[in-house]
Amino acid sequence: MNKPGAGATEPAGGLGGKTFDERVSRALADGRLRGALRFTTDRLFRMRRQAMEALRASAEEGLALGDFEEVRARAAAIRQHAVAHLDFYLGQAAEQIRRRGGQVHFARTADDVGRVVLEIARRRGADLVVKSKSMASEEVHLNQVLARAGIEAVESDLGEYIVQLAGETPSHIIVPAIHKTREQVAELFGRVIGQELTTDTPTLTAVARRVLREKFLRTEIGVSGANFVVAESGTLVLVTNEGNGRLVTSAPPVHVAIVGIEKVIPTLADLSPLLALLARSATGQQITTYTHLITGPRRPGELDGPEELHVIFLDNGRSQLLGSAYEQVLTCIRCGACLNVCPVYRQIGGHAYGGVYSGPIGAVITPLLAGRAEWSDLPMASSLCAACDEVCPVGIPLHDMLVRLREENVAAGRSGAGERLAMRLVAWAWRRPWTYRLSGRLARWLQRGQFGGDGHWSERGPGPLAAWAAGRQVPVLARRSFRERWRDLAAEPTRRVAGSSRPAEARSRTAEAQGPDQPGREVGRG
Amino acid sequence: MTEQEFLTALARRKGRDRPMTGRAGWASARSLPPVCPDWGVDALWERFARELEKLGGTAYRAGSRADAGEYVVRVAATLAGLPEDRGARGGGAEAEVAGAGAPAPGGDRPVVVAWDDPVVAALGLRDALEAAGLDLAIWGHSAPEAGQQATPGWNAKQLAARALAGITGVNWAVAExxxxxxxxxxxxxxxxxxxxxxxxxLIRPEQLLPSLAEAVRRVGEAGExxxxxxxITGPSRSADxxxxxxxxxxxxxSLHAVLLPE
Incomplete structure (x- = not known):
């Protein structure tokens, strides 16, 4: 496999560490970061839920296609159909873009994208490129490529601009600078304009507006991504809130869009259910402030809009997923909802993941696109609670994919020696009834005196479990195993007079017989 | 890698020898609700105004054409009279940017830029704006020769950048x-x-639609x-x-939506 994401191994702007464990430890030790994460993810989660309730009300009024589940079923069908017929729709999109005077480039690797953009920049004599938020361009590290060629690349999304000034990488796909305080932002902006700034939001926003406005008007080239490409008309769809996406694609004479090949959808009508879910899933808005549909370059009689439109379709490892067990991950619409509900992301934030994409989606696609061996830690960054599956607006079974990636790691010998030994031991012991029974007895013997008054293991838990038990409640094994109890239970109905051995009754009497202090009851609750 | 090679590689991953052509067999009609509710102008505007104002926009239903014109001039004049409040609550930085190096087609007077659209022309704004000390610039049509487009385009860009306000019509307005x-x-x-x-x-009553899905349908039906x-849904925003x-x-x-009389 080629190494399309080679650059993705660079540590996250000095905020990371060499290994996943180091980055996680650093994030967990950063109290301020964790506070910001909790606040942001809680807020986005709450707003998403309200927006989905509002969607149901809209559906009841006949305005929307249906409630979340119904619209999601349709959105998933659209995305899955488009990805399954990518050869067809990508060909159609390319043809339609060209028919309207746009130019289409196909980039197999990140390097190909850099080459195309540099060639356009050289031809236009550009020394400045202004960008709106684009995950695809982050993936190919375009800013570094341009910088090496002496071309200044400026991020224009407010959050991305802050992160760029700080020399860092985004910590959230939707809110890139959640890890920065307003004091830090004031200092960064103050350095740009050479004066001390107050830390209130209007002042800081006005500075960014002024500094970036000059660049929007001066730049020869605007670079954007695209949220969708409508194949039947070759239309690029950009979803933004600040207006920078519109500026980048409307003010400069050249617009270059870098788009993952998987972004195509069949028709304009198919945009409707996807738009209905994208903003609601991402920020809890019904729709973002600006949804921009761009169909070809400026036409005769128009005074603004780009004279030149380039669309670069980026593969970068995506095509390898077609026809594989992971094909459905290509239907992702990058809303970030899975980040906000993920119990792991909510603790460690985006930088700990180390790649361009974070959260459950990052734990799946970073290994898939940038190398399974190199990123083998990421699929472990999950409790497999499947909250991500539940909120995904296109129904990607993320947690099944995480499990599958873990299986692949084991099969490829990428698990630790201790883990392999433990698993072999379990496999050996649980294959035979007598060793299985023995293992239970051994475990019950080992847990003697390990748990506190609440019937849970304390942090004094044995051996390697101690660290795990420090932050969690470990359920305790019942004093008698189910098999041992079954002998009594199975005998019970025959002891009783026929007709009164209803299961419910039997159950309640058994519970009584066990008494309230039996730790076994805890197992049932957990 | 050529396009054909690129697409063929995709097709092969899906067990096809060459890229599909013709049709992929997709029923896109099911992406839109089958019917759209039939609301009157009052209900449509009531909902539209409520949604826009929730986002910090302003909705104004004009009683007459003259009333609409007065409202537009009032909004623009307020801006001109109070340069410290340009409507952008980001605060006061715009004038400096807009003025920097921009050619001033109408002298140094503040300018309002508007679409060349019958709905704008019908309001007869020029005299009223001038009385308020504002120039009205109408967005032009470029020369058809391709080579000539860059220069007028640049001027248009500078003009829009220094304008206090932009006045447009709409294609549709969505109540939902x-x-x-x-x-x-x-x-x-x-x-x-x-x-x-x-x-x-500026919105004409017949341009009001109940839902986004209906707007998508209408756009599709309009052809190319x-x-x-x-x-556009509310003023520009960020929570970064x-x-x-x-x-x-x-x-x-600052976003003002004005409903014109029938």
């Missing part, structure tokens, strides 16, 4: 979400609704899409600094 749909075209500059700190949109079609909402980041911080 308070969304405006604006297409580009000759006389219909995309920067008019984007660069000035204030955007004033314009080079730019933008759905400590989750604190700020208005007027790059686009207009």
């Amino acid at each position: 979400t308070g969304t405006l749909l604006l297409s580009s075209g000759p006389g219909r500059g995309r920067l008019v609704s984007l660069l000035p700190p204030v955007h004033i949109a 899409l314009p080079s730019s079609l933008v759905l 600094i400590e989750n604190d909402l700020s208005i007027g980041v790059h686009g207009p911080g």
Whole structure:
């Protein structure tokens, strides 16, 4: 496999560490970061839920296609159909873009994208490129490529601009600078304009507006991504809130869009259910402030809009997923909802993941696109609670994919020696009834005196479990195993007079017989 | 790698020898609700105004054409009279940017830029704006020769950048979400609704639609899409600094939707 994401191994702007464990430890030790994460993810989660309730009300009024589940079923069908017929729709999109005077480039690797953009920049004599938020361009590290060629690349999304000034990488796909305080932002902006700034939001926003406005008007080239490409008309769809996406694609004479090949959808009508879910899933808005549909370059009689439109379709490892067990991950619409509900992301934030994409989606696609061996830690960054599956607006079974990636790691010998030994031991012991029974007895013997008054293991838990038990409640094994109890239970109905051995009754009497202090009851609750 | 090789590689991954052509067998009609509710203008406007105002926009239903004209002039004049409040609550930085190095076609007087659109012309704004000390610049049509486009385009860009307000019509306005749909075209500059700190949109009653899905349907039925079609829902916003909402980041911080009489 080629190494399309080679650059993705660079540590996250000095905020990371060499290994996943180091980055996680650093994030967990950063109290301020964790506070910001909790606040942001809680807020986005709450707003998403309200927006989905509002969607149901809209559906009841006949305005929307249906409630979340119904619209999601349709959105998933659209995305899955488009990805399954990518050869067809990508060909159609390319043809339609060209028919309207746009130019289409196909980039197999990140390097190909850099080459195309540099060639356009050289031809236009550009020394400045202004960008709106684009995950695809982050993936190919375009800013570094341009910088090496002496071309200044400026991020224009407010959050991305802050992160760029700080020399860092985004910590959230939707809110890139959640890890920065307003004091830090004031200092960064103050350095740009050479004066001390107050830390209130209007002042800081006005500075960014002024500094970036000059660049929007001066730049020869605007670079954007695209949220969708409508194949039947070759239309690029950009979803933004600040207006920078519109500026980048409307003010400069050249617009270059870098788009993952998987972004195509069949028709304009198919945009409707996807738009209905994208903003609601991402920020809890019904729709973002600006949804921009761009169909070809400026036409005769128009005074603004780009004279030149380039669309670069980026593969970068995506095509390898077609026809594989992971094909459905290509239907992702990058809303970030899975980040906000993920119990792991909510603790460690985006930088700990180390790649361009974070959260459950990052734990799946970073290994898939940038190398399974190199990123083998990421699929472990999950409790497999499947909250991500539940909120995904296109129904990607993320947690099944995480499990599958873990299986692949084991099969490829990428698990630790201790883990392999433990698993072999379990496999050996649980294959035979007598060793299985023995293992239970051994475990019950080992847990003697390990748990506190609440019937849970304390942090004094044995051996390697101690660290795990420090932050969690470990359920305790019942004093008698189910098999041992079954002998009594199975005998019970025959002891009783026929007709009164209803299961419910039997159950309640058994519970009584066990008494309230039996730790076994805890197992049932957990 | 050529396009054909690229697409063939994709096709092979799906067990096809060559890229599919013709049709992929897709029923896109099912992506839209089968029927659209039939609301009257009052109900449509009531919902539109409620949604827009929730987002910090302003909705104004004009009693007459003269009333609409007066409202537009009032909004623009307020801006001119109070330069410290440009409507963009991001605050006061715009004038400096707009003025920097920009040619001043109408002298140094503050300018309002508008689409070349019958709905704007019908309001007869020029005299009233002039009385308020404002110039009205109408977005032009470029020379058809391709080579000539860069220069007038640059001037138009500078003009829009220094304008206090941009006045446009709309294609559709959506009650469900308070969304405006604006297409580009000759006389219909995309920067008019984007660069000035204030955007004033004029809506005819028959342009009100109940739902976004219906707007998508109408756009599809209209045939060839314009080079730019933008759905605008409220003023420009961001929550990128400590989750604190700020208005007027790059686009207009102030959005006025005016419903014209029938």
